[in-house]
Amino acid sequence: MTAPATSFWRIAGMTYLQYANRAAGSVRAGLKEPLKSKLAAQGQFSYKVSSWTNGEQSPKIEIDTLDKAGKAV
Amino acid sequence: MLSRTASLVARKVVPRASFAARAFSSEATADATSVTLNLSVPYESIYNGAAVEQVIIPGTEGEYGITVNHVPYVAQMKPGVLQVLFEGAEPEKYFVAGGYAVTHANSVTDVVCVEAVKLDDIDPSAVQSNYDAAKSAAGAAASGSVEEAEAMIDMEVNKAMGLAVGLTLA
Structure with missing residues (x-):
């Protein structure tokens, strides 16, 4: 029992989604044009969230990475 | 999808009839003659119900081929080459970034990945x-x-x- 029973990215604290998206981004970075620019936007997203407490809305937080999405609210 | 007579006539598939009965897709029957492939990325359906001879999948535990009447199987994929083999034609080769491949009992294989590109690209x-x-x-x-x-x-x-x-x- 010397080798860990899980992958290196899991040990570092990444989730499967973070791993899969990183790998996909890595594939997109190694493509020829024009496909490279066509797919460049696939890995990007952003949205705003806010929570409500006692009828008061908290300031909106912009989420543009999976890491922020997990910690925002 | 699976008729009772079909399961009786089919040679090798009889023990799998009960698995086939609870498979999700109804596109193929138990005595299918080819693999039904669904290959999807989030923004596109590359193959949808395509009849293919074989699919070679880069599983994390090793590369494996899916032919007709393969046993049901689920595998996580590693970054690697996925080959789609058609009868009497050159194989189509895609590079996949990882994802999951699910083979159902009725020869339907679903491959879902975050990114899949042709090797030429x-x-x-x-x-x-x-x-x-x-x-x-x-x-x-x-x-x-x-x-x-x-x-x-x-x-x-x-x-x-x-x-x-x-x-x-x-």
């Missing part, structure tokens, strides 16, 4: 420079950090992409 010089950049980033990052893991993922993917286009990276 890979730029070997970009792969080479991305690999070198990832390698130095991995060396510079603190051991056990997320940055190191990300750089290692980049190295792994670029190494596999290099291998797919005949480039040996070290």
